[in-house]
Amino acid sequence: MDNKPDQTPEPETVCPACGAAIPPEAPAGLCPSCLLEQSRTEAAPPPGAQPPPTVEHIAGAFPELEVVEMIGRGGMGAVYLVRQPDLDRELALKVLLPDLGANPSFAERFRREARALAKLNHPNIVTLHDFGERDGLFYLTMEYVDGVNLRGAMAAGRFTPEQALAVIPSICEALQAAHDRGILHRDIKPENILLDSGGEVKVADFGIARIAEDETGNPTLTGTEAVLGSSQYMAPEQFERSHLVDHRADIYSLGVVFYEMLTGELPIGRFLPPSEKADVKPNLDEVVMRALEKELDRRYQSAQEVKTGAEDAAARPAGSGRASSFAAWGDVTKQDWEELRKRGFTKPGATWGVGLIVGGFLSHIFTMLHNAAHEYEQATLWEIVTIILILIGTVMCRREMIPMVRRALGRPVHRTTPAKQDAWWPYVVLAGVTLAVGGANARTATLLEPGASEEMRRIFASGFTHDMRVWVVSVGIGIAGIGIAMSKPIPRLKSLWHRLQT
Amino acid sequence: MPTPAPFSPTRWTLVLQAGGDTPEARAALGELCEIYYAPVLEFIRRWRHDGDADAASDQAHAFFESVLARGQLGDPDPERGRFRSYLLGAVKHFLYEQGRAASAAKRGAGAEHQTLDEGLEVGVPPADDAVFDRAWALTVIGRALDELGSEMAAAGKGEQFEAFKPWLDGNAAGSQSDAGAALGLSATATKVAVHRLRERLRKKVRAEIAATLENPADLDAELRHLVSTLSRPA
Numbered sequence: 001m002d003n004k005p006d007q008t009p010e011p012e013t014v015c016p017a018c019g020a021a022i023p024p025e026a027p028a029g030l031c032p033s034c035l036l037e038q039s040r041t042e043a044a045p046p047p048g049a050q051p052p053p054t055v056e057h058i059a060g061a062f063p064e065l066e067v068v069e070m071i072g073r074g075g076m077g078a079v080y081l082v083r084q085p086d087l088d089r090e091l092a093l094k095v096l097l098p099d100l101g102a103n104p105s106f107a108e109r110f111r112r113e114a115r116a117l118a119k120l121n122h123p124n125i126v127t128l129h130d131f132g133e134r135d136g137l138f139y140l141t142m143e144y145v146d147g148v149n150l151r152g153a154m155a156a157g158r159f160t161p162e163q164a165l166a167v168i169p170s171i172c173e174a175l176q177a178a179h180d181r182g183i184l185h186r187d188i189k190p191e192n193i194l195l196d197s198g199g200e201v202k203v204a205d206f207g208i209a210r211i212a213e214d215e216t217g218n219p220t221l222t223g224t225e226a227v228l229g230s231s232q233y234m235a236p237e238q239f240e241r242s243h244l245v246d247h248r249a250d251i252y253s254l255g256v257v258f259y260e261m262l263t264g265e266l267p268i269g270r271f272l273p274p275s276e277k278a279d280v281k282p283n284l285d286e287v288v289m290r291a292l293e294k295e296l297d298r299r300y301q302s303a304q305e306v307k308t309g310a311e312d313a314a315a316r317p318a319g320s321g322r323a324s325s326f327a328a329w330g331d332v333t334k335q336d337w338e339e340l341r342k343r344g345f346t347k348p349g350a351t352w353g354v355g356l357i358v359g360g361f362l363s364h365i366f367t368m369l370h371n372a373a374h375e376y377e378q379a380t381l382w383e384i385v386t387i388i389l390i391l392i393g394t395v396m397c398r399r400e401m402i403p404m405v406r407r408a409l410g411r412p413v414h415r416t417t418p419a420k421q422d423a424w425w426p427y428v429v430l431a432g433v434t435l436a437v438g439g440a441n442a443r444t445a446t447l448l449e450p451g452a453s454e455e456m457r458r459i460f461a462s463g464f465t466h467d468m469r470v471w472v473v474s475v476g477i478g479i480a481g482i483g484i485a486m487s488k489p490i491p492r493l494k495s496l497w498h499r500l501q502t
Numbered sequence: 503m504p505t506p507a508p509f510s511p512t513r514w515t516l517v518l519q520a521g522g523d524t525p526e527a528r529a530a531l532g533e534l535c536e537i538y539y540a541p542v543l544e545f546i547r548r549w550r551h552d553g554d555a556d557a558a559s560d561q562a563h564a565f566f567e568s569v570l571a572r573g574q575l576g577d578p579d580p581e582r583g584r585f586r587s588y589l590l591g592a593v594k595h596f597l598y599e600q601g602r603a604a605s606a607a608k609r610g611a612g613a614e615h616q617t618l619d620e621g622l623e624v625g626v627p628p629a630d631d632a633v634f635d636r637a638w639a640l641t642v643i644g645r646a647l648d649e650l651g652s653e654m655a656a657a658g659k660g661e662q663f664e665a666f667k668p669w670l671d672g673n674a675a676g677s678q679s680d681a682g683a684a685l686g687l688s689a690t691a692t693k694v695a696v697h698r699l700r701e702r703l704r705k706k707v708r709a710e711i712a713a714t715l716e717n718p719a720d721l722d723a724e725l726r727h728l729v730s731t732l733s734r735p736a
Binding site: 015017018019020023025026027028029030031032033034035036037038039040147148152153155156159160162163166167195196197198199200201 | 636639640642643644647648667668669670671672677679687688689690691692693694695696697698700701703704707708722725726728729732733
C-alpha cells in the first residue's frame with residue numbers, strides 16, 4: 001500500500017459522488033468507497049433468462065476450440081471468447097439459447113439469415129466466420145473485438161459530443177453497408193456497438209433479432225425476452241406488427257443511441273432536444289431529432305444521411321448561429337451553397353421557390369421602369385406579377401426557408417417537424433407588408449378591384465386617391481401587425497436581446 | 503465467469519483446510535499476513551493511545567510472529583470464513599493476552615481474570631474495528647492499484663495508467679479526451695482504455711478480496727461491509 005509517512009497530513013476531502021470522506025492516505029487520492037462500490041456489482045444476468053451453457057459444456061461441444069471464458073450474455077444466448085489454436089486467433093462464439101432451436105422452422109431460418117450475414121464484409125461490422133449446429137446448440141463464430149461495448153463505455157462516463165461524433169459516423173457506415181445489401185440490424189442498442197482498443201467501431205449481431213422471430217415476424221417465446229430487453233431502442237413501427245419495418249427502424253434506434261450518448265438519458269415520451277439537456281451544440285439537435293422522428297417519411301431516409309448530417313453539424317462552429325449569423329446571410333459562399341445542396345435545398349420546392357422570388361424582383365424592375373415612363377397600366381400589371389411571384393415563391397420554399405432562417409439565428413432547427421416551423425405568422429406579415437407596399441404605390445391599388453374600370457385607373461394615376469392610399473396602407477400595416485402579434489414578439493425579442501448580449 | 507486472479511483465490515481456504523499446519527498453508531498464511539500488515543499496525547496504534555509508533559510496530563511484529571509460529575488457527579470462529587475477521591480477532595486476543603501478562607507481572611500471579619470473550623468486549627471499543635476495516639479496505643485498493651500499475655508498466659502502458667488513474671473511481675472532473683489526446687489516443691480509444699482500466703481494477707479488487715474468503719459467495723457481502731466502513735465518518 002502507498003504509505004507515505006513523510007507526507008504532511010492533508011485534511012480529508014469528501015468524495016463528490018458518494019459523500020464519503022476520502023482519507024489522505026487513500027491510494028492515488030481516489031475515493032476508496034466508490035472504488036469498492038463499483039467493484040461490487042457483477043453484471044447481473046437478465047431476469048428470467050435461462051442459464052447459458054457453461055464453459056465446460058461449450059468446451060465439450062467444440063473440441064477444436066479452446067474456450068477461454070464467457071464474455072457476455074443476453075436474452076438470446078451467450079458469447080464466449082475462444083481460441084483457434086491452429087490459426088492462433090481469437091474468436092467470439094455466440095451460442096443461441098437451446099429454447100430458440102425448439103421451434104421447428106428455426107433451423108431453416110437460422111441458416112438463411114446466417115448466410116446473408118456472412119456476406120456482410122465491412123470494417124465497421126463484426127465479421128461472421130462460421131455458423132452451424134453442434135450438440136443441439138446453434139452457434140455463430142465471429143471476429144473477436146477486444147474492447148468494450150458502448151454500454152460499458154457509457155457507464156464509464158457520459159460521452160462528450162466530440163466522443164459521440166467519433167462513433168456515430170462509423171455506425172452509420174456499417175448500417176448503410178448492410179442496408180445496401182437489404183440486411184436490417186433490427187436490434188441496434190449500445191450492447192451491440194463495440195469499440196476496440198484502437199477506437200474502431202464495430203457493430204455486432206446484425207439480423208440476429210430476426211432469427212429469433214417466427215415466420216410471421218412475431219417474436220418467439222424466447223425471442224420475446226430479447227425483444228423486451230431492447231424495446232427502448234425500438235422504432236415505434238417495430239411495436240406495431242412489423243410488416244412496415246424497414247431500414248429506417250435501424251435509423252430510429254441509432255437516434256436513440258445518439259441521444260443517450262449525448263444526454264445520458266433515453267428519449268422517452270416528450271423529450272427535450274439534446275442541447276437543452278446537456279452541453280451539446282444546438283446544431284446537433286436537428287440530426288438527433290430527425291433520426292428520432294416517429295413518422296417514417298420525416299425521418300432520415302438513409303444511414304448515410306445521418307452521417308452527413310452529424311458530420312456537418314460537427315463541422316459547423318458552435319456559435320454559427322450568433323456572431324456569424326449575419327455573415328452567413330451577407331456573403332453566401334460556394335461552400336454555403338454546397339452545404340445548402342447537401343441539406344436538400346436542391347428539392348424542386350426550393351429551387352422553384354427561389355426562382356420565383358428572383359423573378360418577382362426582376363418583374364418589379366419593370367414596374368419601376370413603367371412607372372417612370374408614366375405607363376401606369378403596364379406598371380400595375382408588373383406589380384401584380386411581382387406580388388404573385390414572390391408570394392408563390394415564398395410558399396414553395398417555406399420548408400427550406402424557415403430552417404435556414406432558424407439556423408442563421410442559431411436556433412434549433414426542427415426540420416423533421418414542419419408543424420413547428422410552419423407558423424402562419426410569416427405569411428400574414430408578408431401579406432400585410434405586400435398590401436401596405438402595394439397601397440403606398442397607388443397604382444397597384446387597382447389590385448383591390450381586378451375589374452377596375454379605365455376611369456378608376458385614371459383616377460389612381462392622377463394621384464387623386466390619397467384617402468384610398470392611406471386606407472390600403474393602414475389595412476396592410478394592420479394585417480402585418482396581426483402577423484407580428486401571432487409571432488409572440490415579446491419572448492422572441494427577449495431571447496434575441498439575450499442572444500446578442502451573450 | 504472465471505475471474506482471472508493475480509493469485510489463487512483459495513489462499514485463505516488453503517490455510518483453513520489444512521488448519522494452518524502444512525508448509526503450503528504456512529506459506530499462504532505468511533503471504534496474507536504480509537499483505538495485511540498495515541491494518542494490524544493501524545489497529546495497534548489506535549489501541550495503544552500513546553502514539554508510540556515504534557512500540558506499535560514492535561507489537562505488530564510480535565503479533566505476526568506469534569500467529570505464524572503458532573501454526574494453529576486457534577478457536578473456531580463463526581466469522582473466520584473471512585481472513586479479515588480472523589486477523590482482527592487474533593490481534594485483539596493477542597493484545598489482550600499481552601495486557602494480561604503485563605498486569606499479571608505487575609500484580610503477581612493468581613489474580614482473578616475475566617474470560618477471553620468478556621475481555622475482548624471490555625478491552626476494545628467497537629470503533630476500533632472500523633479503524634482496522636478501513637485500513638484493510640485501503641490496503642486492498644492499494645494492492646489492486648499497484649498490481650494494475652505494474653501490469654500496465656510491464657505492457658509498456660505505464661504512462662497511460664498514470665494519465666487515466668484519476669478517472670478510475672469514476673468521479674474525476676476534467677477532460678478524459680485531453681488526457682487521451684496527450685497520449686495520441688482518439689476520443690473513442692480513450693473511452694475504451696479508461697473503461698478497460700476500470701474493469702481490470704474491478705477484477706483485481708474482487709480477486710484480492712476473494713483471496714481472503716473461504717466462500718466466494720461472501721464476496722459481495724464483504725465488499726458491502728467494507729464500503730459501509732468507509733462511508734462512516736472516521
